[in-house]
Amino acid sequence: MKKEEFLNNVAELLEIEIKDFEQEIKIDSIGTMTLISFIDENFDKTIKMDAFEQVKSVNDLIKLVGEDLFE
Amino acid sequence: MNNLFDLQNKNILITGATSNIGIALSKLLVSFGANLILLSRNFEKLQEIKKEINNNNVNIFRFDLSDDIKKQLSEILIDDRKIHGFVHIAGISFTKPLKLLNYKDFESIFKINVYSALEIIQVISHNKYIDEQVGSSYVLISSIRTKKLENLLSLYSMSKSSLNTMAKALAIELSNKKIRVNSILPAYIENSGMYDNIVSKFDEKKIEELKTQHLLGFLSPNDVANSCLFLLSNLSTKITGTNIIIDSGFSLK
Numbered sequence: 436m437k438k439e440e441f442l443n444n445v446a447e448l449l450e451i452e453i454k455d456f457e458q459e460i461k462i463d464s465i466g467t468m469t470l471i472s473f474i475d476e477n478f479d480k481t482i483k484m485d486a487f488e489q490v491k492s493v494n495d496l497i498k499l500v501g502e503d504l505f506e
Numbered sequence: 507m508n509n510l511f512d513l514q515n516k517n518i519l520i521t522g523a524t525s526n527i528g529i530a531l532s533k534l535l536v537s538f539g540a541n542l543i544l545l546s547r548n549f550e551k552l553q554e555i556k557k558e559i560n561n562n563n564v565n566i567f568r569f570d571l572s573d574d575i576k577k578q579l580s581e582i583l584i585d586d587r588k589i590h591g592f593v594h595i596a597g598i599s600f601t602k603p604l605k606l607l608n609y610k611d612f613e614s615i616f617k618i619n620v621y622s623a624l625e626i627i628q629v630i631s632h633n634k635y636i637d638e639q640v641g642s643s644y645v646l647i648s649s650i651r652t653k654k655l656e657n658l659l660s661l662y663s664m665s666k667s668s669l670n671t672m673a674k675a676l677a678i679e680l681s682n683k684k685i686r687v688n689s690i691l692p693a694y695i696e697n698s699g700m701y702d703n704i705v706s707k708f709d710e711k712k713i714e715e716l717k718t719q720h721l722l723g724f725l726s727p728n729d730v731a732n733s734c735l736f737l738l739s740n741l742s743t744k745i746t747g748t749n750i751i752i753d754s755g756f757s758l759k
Contacts, residue, residue: 448605468658469603471707476606485709 436477437506442493448473456494462487470496478504511739514539517587518738519630521571521622522596524551526698527647530727531593531734536561538735540591543582545569571596571622572614579629588637589630591738592644594623594669599662599700601707611661619665624672627687631680641684645737646673647730648689648749654757666691670749677747686746690733693753696724721755 436444438456446453449466462470467487475481478500490496497505518535522528523544532542532555541563546552552566567582583589597619602611623646629635636642646669655663673689680687694716695701701724705713717724733752736742751757 448603465603465657468601468707469605472602472606472658475707476602481706483707483709484712 436504438497441497441505444473445470445493445496453493456497457492459491460493462490474500480504509538510741511538511735513590513738515541516590516738517541517543518591518593519543519545519589519626520593520595521545521569521626522594522647523566524548524555525595526727527695527730528595529555531595531731532564533559534728534731534735535738536563538739539563540738541565543567543589545582545596547571571618575622575625576629579626583629583635587635588642589635590637590640590642592626592630592642593734593738594626594644594646596622597647597666597700599659599703601658601704602661603658604660607661615661615665616668619662620668620672623669627676627680631683631685633683636683636685638684641686643738643742644676644685644687645734646687646689647734648673648691650691650693650751650753650757652691652749653751654753673749674747681746686737686742688737688742688745688747689749690730690737691749691751691753692725692730692733693720693756694724695727695730697727719756719759720753721758723754725752725754 442453442456448469453460467484471482480500482499486499490499513535518540520528520542523532524546532544535542536559544552544566547570549568556564556566569578598615627644648669649666651659651663652667652670669689673687676687729752733750
């Protein structure tokens with residue numbers, strides 16, 4: 436998946452507008468579970484809930500998933 | 507000695523036989539004299555289980571619930587053997603938010619969790635497989651997540667709810683043949699595939715919370731097996747069309 440595509444998917448899933456990779460985004464518990472599911476299905480990677488406490492932006496998310504898994 | 511759970515000469519069909527619940531149930535039923543017909547996709551594991559139980563009354567068959575069920579059953583039910591019991595343990599689950607659901611998810615979870623059981627019952631409830639004197643008992647393994655729901659488990663809960671209703675509907679339809687149909691609704695079972703699958707995504711806090719809500723602790727595969735034994739035995743002769751909760755008090759508060 437390309438990073439741009441990922442950003443758009445995240446915005447869609449969280450139902451918020453995300454203008455760039457550094458924008459501060461707030462993720463509630465439902466959002467967290469949604470992203471865990473999405474990442475599981477698209478990157479075959481299981482991320483635990485508490486890892487999301489450190490996530491403040493899409494870039495943080497990308498690091499969490501692993502840069503090497505992106506095109 | 508009065509043996510209330512005597513299953514001597516009773517033939518019992520089990521799906522999901524290689525699951526931890528399936529293994530616990532198989533060992534339990536064999537100890538009361540039952541003949542087992544164990545179904546699973548994992549034939550190697552079935553062989554291991556058969557070897558471990560070390561009893562001639564255990565018959566194993568490779569079976570895929572997503573494939574042609576009637577065809578597979580016709581290859582297994584080849585003699586005049588009656589079917590006295592059926593336990594549907596097989597099932598799939600996944601945590602997925604509404605946004606990400608698609609028809610393929612719906613189809614696969616309903617096929618394995620619900621339709622396969624219906625189809626198997628269609629076949630084994632035929633007169634030729636029913637011992638008129640004693641009838642038969644079918645047990646569908648459902649989930650407490652049909653009473654106390656959890657976020658993002660919509661399709662799973664929906665499919666298991668269907669089993670609850672199936673028990674009631676078929677209890678009426680099959681009663682004239684002395685066939686009883688019930689479902690069991692367990693809460694979290696430690697040492698089960700489902701537990702590992704779902705809990706791997708939760709953090710410590712959530713797991714602790716779940717643990718506290720199980721007033722008598724998490725279940726073990728034996729707890730589910732014991733309830734199945736009760737429903738398959740003569741102790742439950744007048745129990746049919748019910749959804750039996752074994753949840754360690756989980757759904758109480």
